[in-house]
Amino acid sequence: MKSFFWKSTLPLAAVAAASPAWAQDADADGSTITVVGDLLGADQSNASVSIIDAAAIRRAQNGAAADLIARLPGVSITQYGTLGSVSNVRIRGAEGEQTLVVIDGVRVGDPSSPGGGFDFANLMLGAIDRIEVLRGANSLPWGSQAIGGVVAISTTEPDAVGGGTSGRIGAEYGARDTARVNGQFRADLGASQFGLGGGYVRTDGISNAAVGTERDGYRQYALNLTNRTEIGNTLTFRAFGLYADSRVDLDGFAPPTYSFGDTAEYQKTREHYAAASVEHRPGGNASTTGFSHKLAFGFADINRDNYDPAASSDPSFKARGRSERLSYSIDWLTAGNASAQQVRLIAGAEREWTRSLTADAFSSDSGRTATTGLWAMIVGKPTETLSLTAGVRRDDHRDFGGATSLAFDAGQKLGDHVTLRASYREGFKAPTLFQLSDTAGAYGNPDLQPERxxxxxxxxxxxxxxxxxxxxxxxxxxxxxxxxxVSCPAGPNPLPPICATGNRPFGTYDNINRARGQGVEVEGAVQLSPGLRFSANYSLVVATDRTPGSVYEGNRLARRPKHLANAELGWTPGGAFTGADLSVAARYAGKSFDDRANNVTLDDYWLVDLRASYPLVAGIEVYGRIENLFDTDYQTVAGYGTAGRSAYAGVRWAF
Structure with missing residues (x-):
């Protein structure tokens, strides 16, 4: 396992982008479709939850999901070059690998990558109906990885309202010979509803290396399927599946200089995600109180192959990662008073199996592990204005042992307009199979403890x-x-015991760091007139190294801008232009550092986008946008290129 380079892709085809919405949706059975707010509705949760709904996704047209998620408070992104290259989302200054991503109930991190995290590079918006982002640590219902927060994606939701069929189809063309085609289709067959989505995207791209002149292209096609079926009056079956195939050109470190620049390398990725669940509501599928329980199974399978045509036609590196999760949960809500004296108990048990295989020209490594988790949460509403939540989780990892996580929060309404809230939450992240590997000549350390x-x-x-x-x-x-x-030289400093074996000539992993992330988030929205809306947010993110005695103690963590701001002004003129939608959005990221020593500076930057759409006839509209309007030259990772001014135009049909 000697290659540090990894690339995981989650495909989803493209149509629409997003901004936060101050609302919530309801499923056909009347229950709230909110995944991240501690499994509660956004209006019931005392956590910081942002919702990007279907209307906001459609309004923003097209593009990568990470660019739109970055409009939320406390969120920053780092992208290693062209579309399809590694892209990390950091929430409140946490590591990108500490953001848990869930797609239709499936955890989609890559077990074969060093950090086990999710790569947002290929998360497009064509088949997405909704994005929810929980900001802040919360391992209670989610387990490992939810230190920074949780991003929950809902793809093509089956439409159980109104019957019949519906859908949308779109196509666009623009900068750097970029073409996108995508669509969604929904069918209501009475007791069973289906959703089908898919798309294709290709582009000549930009050079991953900022100093390069050769464009690095990207191609992806994907297909997803969802189903909701009522079995009698008390059972509901749900299923989800997604397959994607992608290819992205890479830059590397070619001889004789071994400096970062243009190369002919590329990567192919194939992904499979699927889940199925059966929920039983003894009081009937339409009931919103009483007892219900659910059994679910899901898996994520990611295959990556890197190629270097200058060396061989065979893969120079390959990775195979797979996770499977079986879970059972119960939900019991007392009927009580509609606004007070309600008690809700939510609990679950789960078993997750993960395995990985990596291989390059020098060696191969494989591993597997399993984790068992038990959790419970109680939600109380003693009065009409006070809500309380408390919970505990216990995870037993086959390799490092156990981890216990707690969570408490409270919310108090003051009058009709003000709500005070406070919370304490814990999170943990288990060491990955890459980091735990005991294979001779690899990098792992079996003695690692979870990050807390x-x-x-x-x-x-x-x-x-x-x-x-x-x-x-x-x-x-x-x-x-x-x-x-860490490296494994001889010396007086404490080193992991595995260094003494002589099996770590290139170094190993160790629990050595401490960090603190703190700050303030302010967000707001106002309807200035019937056709004019304005929203904005500002975040102060102070993320520092707190490792005692380290030469880096007090330094800012790499690639975390201290100041983040977003604003959007949207206008629907009406009158002779009824149906038109115009908007301008601005995003600011302050200065940051590219390295732990804070020696390499990344300058601050502004990005401004313009978007417009106009209906031609019923159901058909044309749209266009300009991204990076002022052609700002910026970097989120030192040495890697970013796209300049880019214009796109398209047409879409909703039926």
Missing amino acids: ARAYEVGVRIAAAPSAVIDIAWYRRDTRNLIDF
Whole structure:
């Protein structure tokens, strides 16, 4: 396992982008479709939850999901070059690998990658109906990896309202010979509803290496299927499947200089995700109180192959990662008073199996492990204005042992417009199979402990009117036992015991780091007039190295801008232009550092986008956008290129 380079892709075809929505949706049975808010509705949760709904996704047209998620408070992205190259989402200054991503109930991290995280590079918006982002540590219902937060994706939701069929088809063309075709289709067959989505995207791209002149292209096609079927009056079956195939050109370190620049390398990735569940509601599928329970199974399978035509036609590196999860959960809500004296108990048990295989020209490595988790959460509403939540989780990992996580929060309404909230939450991240490997000549350390985090938050929500809302939050997250790579030389410094075996000539992993992320988030939205809306947010993110005695103690963590801001002004003119939608969006990222020593600076930058759409006839509209309007030259990773001004135009049909 000697290659540090990894690339995992999650495909989803493209149509639409997003901005936060201050609302929630309801499923056909009346229940709230909210995945991240501690399994509660967004209006019931005391956590910081942002929702990007279907209307916001459609309004923003097309593009990569990470660019739109980056409009949310406390979120920053780092992208290693062209579309399809590694892209990380950091929430409140946490590592990208500490963001848990769930697609239609399936955890989609890559067990064969060093950090086990999810790569947002190929997450397009064509088959996505909804994105929910929970900001802050919360391993209670989610287990490992939810230190920074949780991003939950809902793909083509079956439409159980109104019967018949519906869908949308779109195509666009633009900068760098970029073409996208995508569509969604829904069918209601009475007791069973189906959703089918898919898409294709290709582009000549930009050079991954900022100094390069050769464009690095990208191609992806994907297909996803969802189903919801009622079996009698008390059972509901749900299923989800997604397959994608992608290819992206890479840059590397070619001889004789071994400096980063143009090469002919490329990577192919094939992904399979699937899940199925059966839910039983003794009181009937339409009931919203009482007892229900659910059995679910899901898996994620990712195959990656790197090629270097200058060396061989065979893969120079390959990785195979797979995770499977079986879970059972119960949900019991007392009927009580509609607004008070309600008690809700949610609990679950799960078993997850993961395995990985990596191989390059020098060696191969494989591993597998399993984790068992038990958790329970109780939600109480003693009065009409006070809500309380408490929970505990216990995970037993076959290799490193156990981890216990706690969570508490409270929310108090003051009058009709103000809500105070406070929370304490814990998170952990298990060492990956790559990091735990005991194979001679590899990099792993079987003695690793999980990364742990304690997070605190207080906030206030003010809804001055239905058309105006503001949310202010202060947070702090202390993380310990962070896993980092260390060398294994002889010397007086304490080293992992595995260094003494002589089997780690290139170094190994160790629990050495501590970090703190703290800051303030302010977000708001207002309807200025019937056709004019404005939303904005500002985040102060102070993420520092707190490793005692380290030469880096007090330094800012790499690639975390201290200041983040977003604003969007949208206009629907009406009158003779009824149906038209115009918007301008701006995103600011402050100065950051590219390295732990804070020696390499990444300059601050502004990005401004324009978007417009107009209906031609019923169901058919044309649209266009300009991204990076002022052609800003910037970098999110030192040495890697970013796209300049880019224009796109397209047409879509909703039926």
